Amino acid sequence: MRIIFFFLPFFLWADGHIFLYHRFDDFRHLYTNTSTKELLKNFKYLKEHNYKVVNSKTLLKMAKEGKNVDKYVSFQIDDSFKSFYKNGFPLFKKFHYPFTLFVYVKGTDKHFGDFMTWKMVREVKKYGDVQLHSYAHPHLTTLTNEEIIKDTKKAFNLFTKNIGYSPDSYAYPYGEYDKRVQKVLVNFGFKYIYNQNEGGINKNSSFIDVPRIALTGDVDISKRLNIKEMDVKNFKLIRDKNKILKISAIVPYKKVEVYITKLGWKWIRTKNGYFEYTPNFTLKNFRNRVILRYNNEIYIKMVTKVKRVNYKELQ
Numbered sequence: 001m002r003i004i005f006f007f008l009p010f011f012l013w014a015d016g017h018i019f020l021y022h023r024f025d026d027f028r029h030l031y032t033n034t035s036t037k038e039l040l041k042n043f044k045y046l047k048e049h050n051y052k053v054v055n056s057k058t059l060l061k062m063a064k065e066g067k068n069v070d071k072y073v074s075f076q077i078d079d080s081f082k083s084f085y086k087n088g089f090p091l092f093k094k095f096h097y098p099f100t101l102f103v104y105v106k107g108t109d110k111h112f113g114d115f116m117t118w119k120m121v122r123e124v125k126k127y128g129d130v131q132l133h134s135y136a137h138p139h140l141t142t143l144t145n146e147e148i149i150k151d152t153k154k155a156f157n158l159f160t161k162n163i164g165y166s167p168d169s170y171a172y173p174y175g176e177y178d179k180r181v182q183k184v185l186v187n188f189g190f191k192y193i194y195n196q197n198e199g200g201i202n203k204n205s206s207f208i209d210v211p212r213i214a215l216t217g218d219v220d221i222s223k224r225l226n227i228k229e230m231d232v233k234n235f236k237l238i239r240d241k242n243k244i245l246k247i248s249a250i251v252p253y254k255k256v257e258v259y260i261t262k263l264g265w266k267w268i269r270t271k272n273g274y275f276e277y278t279p280n281f282t283l284k285n286f287r288n289r290v291i292l293r294y295n296n297e298i299y300i301k302m303v304t305k306v307k308r309v310n311y312k313e314l315q
């Protein structure tokens, strides 16, 4: 047994993780807020347990090269809220922890009250990576390709002018995307694209569909550090407009738990890992998740309702 135990860790490497924050000590917005008390607790936990904090690109590259990223984490902050600058940023500096800040360009450029100014973003840039989070923070899946390009161009140009370099990374507003949206942004030139689905970073991680674990409220980071990306092959989701007809995939287990927002969890048996699930379920929310789970392994897909809005409303 001892010999087996000695060799096993090579195959049992856990994943690395990217944690996402939005606001700090802004208790008006509980769903997107993290208290600095909680942040400090998380930072101390990582320090005491010898986790290394690196830039997200470094983490992704290390994982791709087959390095053990088990003890590596990375931090990101969306929306460039002033509360990060005021409350979160000083702690990151104190711990010498790098981070990536995704700028909501309209909020910053038009001096919306809650958002950092370009001057603040430039100050933050000395300590972390600064990247792009759209111009108008639109619901991307509701836009045409041309509208997505228009929003991105505007954001890209203002960002480059004010920050001094061109962003190579993009975080989806609200974490909403689909294959079409992803393709438009890849063609635009982004090398790293981040979603907001829970998951882990390992050798198989795609640089253009990177999962991030949002930490808000009271969170026990030790549990989140156990999350592992499930090795899923041939994932297919068939829908008829807003109805999910069938989900199929190959998973490494005899059964798997499948979740759809507002429908809930269901155990499904597999045949040699293959399963088909025909929920015939009409989506209730605009933003939905399909999750495959087994123990601490998960695989998540975002599904948004088909909906068109007038782009003029977003300008």
Ligand SMILES: [Zn+2]
Binding pocket: 078, 079, 104, 133, 137, 172, 173, 174
């Ligand atoms: Zn956002």
